[in-house]
Amino acid sequence: MCCILYKQTNICGGDSIGELQFEQIEKQLIKSIKEKNFAKTAKILSDLAPVEAAELLGELVENPTEGLIIFRLLPKDFSAEVFAFLEPDQQENVATAVSDEELMALVDELAFDDKIDFIEEMPANLVTKILSFTEGRERSLVNQFLNYPEDSAGSLMTIEYVELRENMTVKQALAHVRAIGEEMETIYTLFVKGASRKLVGVLSLRELVVSSDDTLIKDISSDNVVFVYTTDDQEDVADLFKRYDFITIPVVDNEQRLVGIITVDDILDVVDVENTEDFHKMAGILPTDEEYGKTSIFREAKSRFLWLLILMLGATFTGTIIAHYEEVLLAAVVLSSFIPMLMDTAGNAGAQSSTVVIRSLSLGTVEPKDFLTIVWKEMRVSLIVGVGLSLINYLRIVYLMRMEPAVGIVVSLTLFLVIVMAKVLGGILPVIAKLVGVDPAVMASPLITTIVDTLALIAYFQIATHFLII
């Protein structure tokens, strides 16, 4: 449960934070909207956090015209913050409905990174209009930011940081922070530039505040700085944040000039997006950028079709094997009834190992050089699991299903071999993928299942031919 102090009153949500119901506020809001008292509605909303106001505005106001009226009644700087949290389609509604002057003022109020995010989502005609409002230097900056690759550090950064010069005094620096700090994304980490705008150091506001007025910035700033390039991958940037417990990291261009900063709140989103990508890849889905609720049917179908097709054709091998051993099956039709169980268990055992190893590789707790350790570990784990399951299986076949012991031996022996094979392969295939430069996530459940199914069937029929003397 999560609660919010609102005007000294303690308002608690439901059981889950996700469905926070600010019941009292919502009631007031619903009433004021019903009464068409838009000024009151705007007043209630403006006491909330921007993200809450944006959500309630989207949920409660069904009529876009009314929504627009309320939005216009919000205090100017607050309305820009709310705007940043609206869904792209709501943003587009607002942007097309307001006058040019209003749109210009709104865009002007937006934080730089929110501005970029907004422009990226708008259709071309709106983008042209918005760009025509922004002035020379800012327009070229916006264009530059729009050009950074989607998953790069450049696309994540903002330009709203405080920059100090090496030879400033503490007094000058403090005055500078006070003068421009209000507009900045963070003032708690300050960045020091040297000759030709090069990044040479960082300084925390804390250190600045406790230093004496005449000290030079270069004497108190740390010259041990971790930074990233605009072209670095966002996943690597997230790893740096995790490793160093950063709140913010500087971004430089190829000449090592400071061009922006990335803050940790954007990194939380990156971690979610990257994990979703892994979940999808591991289920044989091509990555899409959009949320499930928002993709079109065709795009969703497209992202799932390719792997299903590849895997379906891959499963042809298993069919060929069965066709090849047709005579064995005809001689002992009972064998065919164990095929699904053997295939399923092989797939599941392989999926377990590959998932553990893929996740460990992605978190960096296991590396390709641990290859032999993984093989050795998976062999021993599969030995334990395999012996246990085969034994249960044998008892079931012979005592519960009352079949011949020979059948029990064939099925259980195959099961044991298949589990060991599946687990070892599940453990090493992701590592091999990583070594040859393929994303290990591809080696997850669907692919490993197809591979071990084939092996399982071959093993099954070979063992059956031997033991049942067909």
Add this chain to the structure above:
Amino acid sequence: MCCILYKQTNICGGDSIGELQFEQIEKQLIKSIKEKNFAKTAKILSDLAPVEAAELLGELVENPTEGLIIFRLLPKDFSAEVFAFLEPDQQENVATAVSDEELMALVDELAFDDKIDFIEEMPANLVTKILSFTEGRERSLVNQFLNYPEDSAGSLMTIEYVELRENMTVKQALAHVRAIGEEMETIYTLFVKGASRKLVGVLSLRELVVSSDDTLIKDISSDNVVFVYTTDDQEDVADLFKRYDFITIPVVDNEQRLVGIITVDDILDVVDVENTEDFHKMAGILPTDEEYGKTSIFREAKSRFLWLLILMLGATFTGTIIAHYEEVLLAAVVLSSFIPMLMDTAGNAGAQSSTVVIRSLSLGTVEPKDFLTIVWKEMRVSLIVGVGLSLINYLRIVYLMRMEPAVGIVVSLTLFLVIVMAKVLGGILPVIAKLVGVDPAVMASPLITTIVDTLALIAYFQIATHFLII
């Protein structure tokens, strides 16, 4: 690629940030360790970030005695920071090797949350020893923190925050921040308490700095505060950080007294842990706390055994179905060669849908109330995918494999039905799980595969009996 400015020199790592090689530093270190110049080694390490020093200490120094000597030569406050980043087994080595006085000094220097993390990992005799060093009030605090449930907000929080009183002036508050700020985890968000230590507001350092000296804290602090209880689940806390872009959040007890704060760097770890748990659950692995490289073989086997067993027994149904239709199979043995393909495709199609829906539920972009939307979407997606795959399959059977069109029709029709069934079930089972209070992640690939495999076989044999007139 990531680079580090180190003493004004630009040191770049390899291709990947994960394997950052501070080659120059490492060379110096290796040399100084070889020369047994431990003072120099300690000097080089103390210029690095604590996390880097801890990693290099662990990697380069193979001899524990030498490692201990170097560790002892590090500056005191730095050594505590390095200690916090050591692996639990390395921490234990240090803690048992040093004298009681040294251990006492070390524990004293540790940040409170690092202290708790350290004590939690140590064996009982060390814990008793460490607790005997800590004084009355702190000892009871430590005990209290050790008692918070593992995944609760209480277990994540630290007590090192700055607390202000409502009736302080800005001048008093600033003096307070300067006096105690050095020891605190963050001074950028300040927490305001009212009567009986209740949390009544928050204030940013930025607001404090720009306000005039005589202003009262209660006049500038925000009384609109989002907070959590010590008993709240860490996953819910992480959701709040994502929603509000927080850097820190206050934690209160049942009487709404402020007892700690949680900072965003710990939330990044929570997100990783929770995602790993989901990855494992979705592959039918019981959650373990430890990293893959560190679990024992038996624990690893145990975490995988249960689901493999359940799913193996579940696959018995499929076997029963095949046994039941033995005569159909005998009459047209060719049918059995398509069983693996049908089962695999059913499993894969179901896994895709369940993964997408499980992930959307976990991110909150889809909710149980969207049930019908999900069914409708999955039906349409599966229609497109199903028609495409069935068509390709038919052409393959009739023109490539040159089998009778009747076989092609039976297999392709089954394939189509099975894909639709699998996708719709894969979409709704996670939602149903959520509605009845089961973790949706359980409904992932392994379970859905077993369910749709059964349905696939029934459909196959029913259709075959009809069309092939057996």
